[in-house]
Amino acid sequence: MSLYEKLISYTDSDILPMHMPGHKRNSEFSGALPYSLDITEVEGFDDLHHRTGVLGELSARMAKLRRAAAAFPIVCGSTAGVSAAIRAMTHPGDTVIMVRNCHKSVYHAVELCAVKPVYVFPPSDEEFGFDYPVEPEAIEKALEENPGAKLVILTSPTYEGMVSDIRSISDIAHSHGARVFVDAAHGAHLGYGVSYPSDALSRGADAVVESLHKTLPAMTMTSALYINDEMNSEDFERALDIFETSSPSYVLLASVDRCVTLLEERSTELFAAYRQNLNMFDEVISGLKVLQVPGHTSELNVFAFDSGKIIISAKKAGIPAGDIAEKLRIAYHIEPEMVCRDYLVCITSICDTKESLLRLADALLDIDLSLAESKTPLEAPLTYPKPRISMSVNEAMNLRGEYIPFEAASGRISMTYLWAYPPGIPIVVPGEIITQQVLDCIGKMKKSGIEVRAYGTNKSGEIFVKTETEK
Template sequence: MTHLLQHKAPIMEALNQYKSMRVVPFDVPGHKRGRGNPELAAFLGEQCLSMDVNSMKPLDNLCHPVSVIKEAEELAAQAFNAKHAFFMVNGTTSAVQAMIMTACKAGDKIIMPRNVHRSAINALILSGAVPIYVNPGVHSELGIPLGMAVKDVEQAILENTDAKAILINNPTYYGICSNLQALTDLAHQHDMLVLVDEAHGTHFYFGDNLPASAMSVGADMASVSMHKSGGSLTQSSFLLINNDVSEGYTRQIINLTQTTSGSYLLLSSLDISRRSLALNGKEIFQKVAEMAHYTRTEINKIGGYYAYSKELINGDTIFDFDVTKLSVDTRDIGLAGIEVYDILRDEYDIQIEFGDIGNILAYISVGDRHLDLERLVAALAEIKRRYSKNKNSVFIHDYIRPQVAFTPQEAFYAPKQKLPISESAGYISSEFVMCYPPGIPILAPGERITEEILDFIQYSKDKGCFLTGTEDSDIANINVLKELAK
């Protein structure tokens, strides 16, 4: 990689040049560099609004880049060692959906773990692709879903040799990585595309001693959430392509759903953040890994909590672990992760990334200070002292193997009826139920509702998880398929 090129930030440079020209704007947006909306300008800052501009010749066009955006994409591709990088302004959700819709048409099979983000299953609703789920299993002590075992994927491939692609999480929300190289090689031997959801793995491209990235093992496509660990603005992301994936066709797929009014705030944040990581990424993520290691060590000294790391590695379903992740099991103090999450926010003014039934995740980045880490550790110690209970009070079951009766698209659009969720066992769901974050469905369209699933949904509600997905915002009722009564 030529560092000389990586010093450039073409979109930022073009915006600065445009601003210096003092052009009179008779185009959108209507706030006219903030003058038309003084309250917004005061809140966000005049500098910010002056960069919120329309696509025009000097600034290129995201739908069909030919100049500064094209150059910025080429720099990003070079930085990530990809054939091409697309700037995505509809979040990593749109990148995941573009990957699946590029690889699969209606009726095509795609092999994927069931613990995918809702965006992947949404892509199946949009495209009509058919999921072949691989059971990721669950860690018996921690209650977290694991990676995909190579033998399980091989079995899914041999049973579905007509599948077009395989989707892999790298890493999971908790930091767990599958054997990405082995799975990629296996899929390629059977002429399947390898799509990698790297929403939580941006740093794999720039850190030392971190798990393998999608592009490094020869995967075909990857969605990279730059706004998570990469430093760009929320909702900005990269879609990387490799090998024989067509740049032109992929852009056509992206343009089916992505806005034609790409935000230059988001685009420039991707450009500037890519430059920062390309030039300083190793040092940045070395510091993040050290901060996470220090905090893990201090939390494990408290007792009752378990901040886990590479000691979990088993060579297959936990092939590697992302040491920048601060994932902590809380059940030995008798509290669900979501309860610790709520106490940290309400009592200690500490906002962590998420809590589920058994775990919390605190997102560590270069923006954190040592003082903040100490405050988190002290708060967790105090929570243990003040709130701990009998550990048997916490239910463990974060993964329930689904019974798939219909494809997500068939179920989502099928004639449906509304039932009280408590009376829905035996029916086929036509919608999602999930805790957000992390946004991994407990129930997806096309899956049979069981008493076990209903117990888990009720338990999640009781513990304070934020449930989403159903048409009924209170999650008291659920839409089920009309045809399939008990």
Template sequence: MPDPFPPLLEALARHSIGGPAPMHMPGHKRNTALAPYLAALGAAWDITEIHGFDDLHEAEGILKESMDRAARLWGAQRSFYLVNGSTCGILAGIRAAAGHGGKVILSRGCHKSVYHALELCGAVPVWLAPPVDESFGVLASITPEQVRAALAAHPDAKLLVLASPTYEGVISDLAAICTAAHAAGVPVLVDEAHGAHLGLAPGWPAGAVAAGADVVVQSLHKTLPSLTQTGILHQQGDLIPAEALARQLGIFETSSPSYLLMASMDGCVDLLERRGGELFARWQAALASFDRAIAGLTRLRVLCHGADTLQKHPGLFAHDPGKLVISTRGTALTGPGLMARLREEFSIELEMASGDWAIAMTGLGDTEENLLRLVRALVAIDKSLAACPMPPAAKPLPLPPAVLPVAQALELPCEEVPLGACEGRVSAEYVWAYPPGIPLIVPGERVDRVFLDCCARLNRQGVRLHSTGGTMPRALRVLICASHSTSTKGD
């Protein structure tokens, strides 16, 4: 017998058959005969906030019931559905906590949406530089000691922001970090976009809600069965009130939320309530089969999988087993090269690639056969690789020196300069290796040789660099102001 429709989808299905004449938005009027694409996209269930279907921003009916079920599932005090992805939740959470001009302690490894929030709020950042895992070169865990030192040095901080797990699946000791922050009266916002599945079943690392974070923002679509662009924000405690978050979500989230997206989230919650244990167990079994099958790899390595263990990575507090970070270090193959070979030779599309590693993301929908298909491809590639000298242990790159706050730098006159001629100048824009969207430099930081060498290395390895103005890697926008020109290079 097929599974029943979840509540919101059931209501939409009934409405599409016998509902009243739609003298309201959207303009397709649920007329799927108008064009084939409308039927394919489910337009018969695409409505606006009409009687009986609640209002996301003032929920008191079917949407409130769905979000309350989500809060119980994740153990939060209150949960908010996000139809603008995790980005709008991060913008709203930072604005609600930091206000305008507040000081924010944050990991430099945060997603670019966090930087955009700092810009919009005129916030003053205090950077936490993540350590680097020496053998794989990925950013390691932010430590409680780093956080305690930053809190002691900046007692006026309004907020602490961390990404855990990171794009590479690295998890920080959030319980100890939240304890330290709360002792100083500082709330914690965790960008858990990649970890909506954590803590929902035995055998998986605990999530940020259980660790005590005040605001947790998750992308449901990244690892759980929900449509792209769906996310959720969890709130608990009184350091960042739910009412303040709701007000900011009213600013940063659309006032015309898609019922197809909301039905997707409602369906995800319903599925996890009814069959979560079974589905998580299947996912774990598939990952266990993957681990056993890659034990014989001799050139490629997979972070914390197969022969590689967490104990070999002292800088990692924990790792999300759902992320498969495949290292090519010690071979002539780059991360983008591995990604290309998997696509062209084996018809497997990875999530992203960096200099000498690439990421295969798994999710609740993965099957054992899906992962074993990846195994067969990796084994074949592994056999084709010759050994090369292992590069030196990866070291953290020092942050470019800050000259001006981000918001101030963005308001000053700038010019486009060839990248090779930018040393000593002050950047007027962001530069990202995207994905994952972590800035290599932000507006107001001085271009130094370390940054330029990093850009050159990533280019050689085939990693695409993006900048606000779209001119990378050819050129960079830098400030014109004479006091921040090359003459101040040694300041």
């Protein structure tokens, strides 16, 4: 029996649950929530941290699908997988080569694991501002300049669907004695259909984390970590034991099981239909006059692009993406995934139907009709200024700080991360100087309705910086 079938059979039976969770699967208290299936590690249901039964079988099936040496189902999101992978692949004090546009979970892991990041900067699109895939040559240069670096960490695909050349990056890293960890939180669906970019593990990465919940039919918080046969799976087991709950949700695990079964049985058919639907979408939006959908209405000159991501810009009309998001939301009841100043992103998946993609395409055509090309297009796209690093995160976190108004922060050392969420990529990391360019960038983001968050802000919105007297 698969985990899902076993769970249904257990919860349909007359077994009296004298165990967690406290709702006891009593429908009187569940509302629309799946209390009826919600158990944790009861007898016969294996242990997520010592998988020898039904979860062991599920892990083996996942590994087979990805041709991995080992797979680890995760129910605490890729966030836990990222921390576990970085912990398993480094020792405190190691140097890691890290692409700057990593998600906050990578920064937190770097901080927790006390490794030393050396940043590599990907090129960005001149028209829209989003990052392109990182260039293998940039990784090579960083490895040459930092002999002994242990790990290369990068995001591929990015939130916008930019896929890096993992094969070349892995070959380069391995020739320098470094390993490669890919945060493929947005890439759980890659590699399944023809005409999609392949997944990172099959391109030579040593460990890859994928959020099943982002682009596959699986519940929120489900994720997977895959490793190749050069890795010691014990290290990853141990690290996951640190970062993951000891009371995993079987509703979530059953959702992983269902997702894996679907991929085993129907991936070819489902991804072929998805491709067809995306092609149809591209055909319909080819009539757009003002709105731009890079990668769909125009070619993107990048290593590879996940065309399941729909990036929409009204730049030609001189309109910030937030206004288009608002129109989609209010007039068409379509909620995008992420809104930046210069573009917004919609995520599609095999679960989108022809009708749902047509609805988005029709809405875009309709909005397009109401737009005219502006004589004053938006200014140059917003990109984050290069960081000025004063000290490491771990050094900064141990110093004394004070709250000061944002406007007065120019030149001060930040003791907090600053980012917009999504995408959760830091503009500033603790230990970096808050330059005037940083303040200008944040000002522009705020002006276009994008909220910039920081842990270290107090109720009056002041920012936490290193005290000037601190030595």
